[in-house]
Amino acid sequence: MYESRNLTLPGGEIYLRVGKHFGFSSGFGVNHIWQGHGHELAKSGCKTIQDVSAFVAGILSAGAQIYCEGYQTRDGHRLTVIRNARGCAILSPQEEAERGFFYSVVTAYKILRRRPAIKVGTLKPKKAP
Numbered sequence: 001m002y003e004s005r006n007l008t009l010p011g012g013e014i015y016l017r018v019g020k021h022f023g024f025s026s027g028f029g030v031n032h033i034w035q036g037h038g039h040e041l042a043k044s045g046c047k048t049i050q051d052v053s054a055f056v057a058g059i060l061s062a063g064a065q066i067y068c069e070g071y072q073t074r075d076g077h078r079l080t081v082i083r084n085a086r087g088c089a090i091l092s093p094q095e096e097a098e099r100g101f102f103y104s105v106v107t108a109y110k111i112l113r114r115r116p117a118i119k120v121g122t123l124k125p126k127k128a129p
Contacts, residue, residue, distance in 0.1 A: 067080045
């Protein structure tokens with residue numbers, strides 16, 4: 001949980017869904033990542049759509065810095081989780097009846113597009129059940 005005077009961001013699980021690609025800057029999940037960034041991911045060993053989950057897992061490893069880009073979306077604040085050598089992943093807060101609160105991977109890419117952001121935390125490993 002991150003709290004400041006103007007911002008509260010709860011902790012939560014992170015899920016990478018199969019998703020959909022609707023076009024440039026529109027979509028989420030594995031299909032969106034592959035169709036939007038597959039050409040640049042090949043240099044990182046991500047040669048097929050089946051490699052996308054391993055690429056994203058490399059970005060979302062323990063110790064990755066969590067930043068909030070500070071803009072509001074229809075579903076809350078978007079977060080950017082950055083691990084410099086691996087790439088960048090954009091997460092979106094979600095809430096579902098069966099899962100409760102969690103973050104969904106919107107996209108991930110190798111080329112780091114640096115935007116102004118506030119560091120809000122560090123990714124911690126999942127605790128064993």
